Amino acid sequence: MKAETVDDLVNWTRDTHGLLARRLRQSADQQSRTRSELLMRYLADHEAALEKMVAEYEGRADQGSLGTWVYDYVTENPVHIDNLDADAHGESDVEEISATIFAVHTQLIGLYRYLLGRADTPDLRDLIKELLALEQHEAMRLAHQVNRVVDV
Template sequence: MKIETFHDLIDWTRQLHAHLAECLKHCATRQEETRAKWLLEYLADHEATLEQAVAGFEKQADPKALHTWVYDYLSHAPIAPHEACRSPYAAMSFEDICREIFALHDQVLELYRYLEGRAEIPEARDLVRELLKLEEHEAMRLSQQTNRARDL
């Protein structure tokens, strides 16, 4: 997907979470390790919820921000959603799954931080800042939940 506007960025993020939710759910059905299977199911639900939260931004964001161009200062290609499912989650251990998922979320956070510093109008900067807060909060929540699961 070519990202030209902040609306495209939000749509790309929503699609990324949707694709990841689908992939994790599918892999959970093939995972044999109980704890890893639980993790995949939890992550699939989490990603589906995150997809809905991101979709909310498309409906409520300032139209001025949504139609602001991004591509002029997007110096690197964003994470392609199809790459999110290249890892064989069904055959991975609990720890490997955590590492892969956190690395993917870190890439999204890095992209948002980059864009926040480059947004030229306040409305776009606020939009990216809100998306960044959502992603950071959800990454923190995910980290807490996986740490609890490690303790079990």
């Protein structure tokens, strides 16, 4: 992840959700387990919707806020996205899929929490609050849906 400004960070967040959506779709096509395939397709659709939501925030954000530097945090606390390549064997289980997705969302939530504490203008605080709330709400929604799949 290379992000030097809030704008870069928002772009990266949007692109990350898009990447998750594409990789989940690829993996779903290779799944031999029906529940895993259905979960991956649901998560892919959800991540694609998040990609669009983040783009909407970006479009209406204050341009001055988007230009704020965030390089120090990103350098010291890079967000890692692991295990996103398509599952070549089609054997991922629901728990593995969930852990991968929640790890990404947890890192994004941590990033936005940190930035909220460092935001020095009301416009920037509002933008970060909105993005943090979006990530938190969607992570909770995903957790609920994943639990429903596990219970089935």
